[in-house]
Amino acid sequence: MEDEIAMYGLRERKQIAYNAVCSDFALNHNMEKLAERIGLKSGGMLRNKLNPEQPHKLCPVDLALLCKESGDFTILNTLFADLGVVTVPVPTEAEDKNLLERTLLNSSLSGELSSDAMRLCSADRLPRSQKRKTLAKAQSAISNLVLLINDLENRTTAFQPLMQFGSDFLANGAPIPGLS
Incomplete structure (x- = not known):
């Protein structure tokens, strides 16, 4: 019985988080352009799918296309958060x-996160927009x-087997030219 109650609590919390991130997504992106790029008739239809008050729902295929076209994976990350999974976009050749x-980018992002953490620790409340950012x-x-x-990994894996083979070869008594 307690498992069912805990599952209901998770579902309710997840639905609230999903609704909030969909609303934020609709505010932060141009729905007309995105709707056109993912093959929906209008930006209004896309806004309706992102609005929890509307009967239209965002299907998984539309969600995947929406995240790919916008480059914003916050909706997927919100859905996967309790599973311990984070989506990672793989860059194209150009980027x-x-x-x-x-x-250097890691240092920059770490510095920004540290700055945000310092600001958030002294704040009385955390606005939803700041949380999303x-x-x-x-x-x-x-x-x-x-x-x-x-x-x-890609830089070191090709060289490692060669080095390992070479060190094993020498360590097992291979004759070294000039020293034997």
């Missing part, structure tokens, strides 16, 4: 950054860190 740029910065920082890790 690919090198290792140094990723490291801070979450967007944190998710951007996570995305950057994942891509930084991916870049490091």
Whole structure:
């Protein structure tokens, strides 16, 4: 019985968070342009799908297209938050950054998050818009860190087996030219 009550509480809390993030999304983006790009008839229809008061609902395919076209994954991240999953957009070739740029971007985002944390600690209340902006910065920082890790892995995995083979070869008594 307690499991059912806890599940209902999770569902209600998740629905409230989903409604809030959909409302924020509609305020922060141009619905007319996005509706056209994802194949909906009008921005009004898209606004209705994002409005919890309307009977129209956002289907998973429309949600995926909407997030991809806008580059804003806050709706998906809100849905996945309790599952311990964060979406990470993979950059296209044009926006690919090198290792140094990723490291500097990480420092910049960390500094902004630290500044926000200091400001939020002394505030009496946290406005929803500020919460969403801070979450967007944190998710951007996570995305950057994942891509930084991916870049490091791609740079080191090709060389590691060769080095490991070489050290094993020498450590097992291989003759070294000039020293044997």
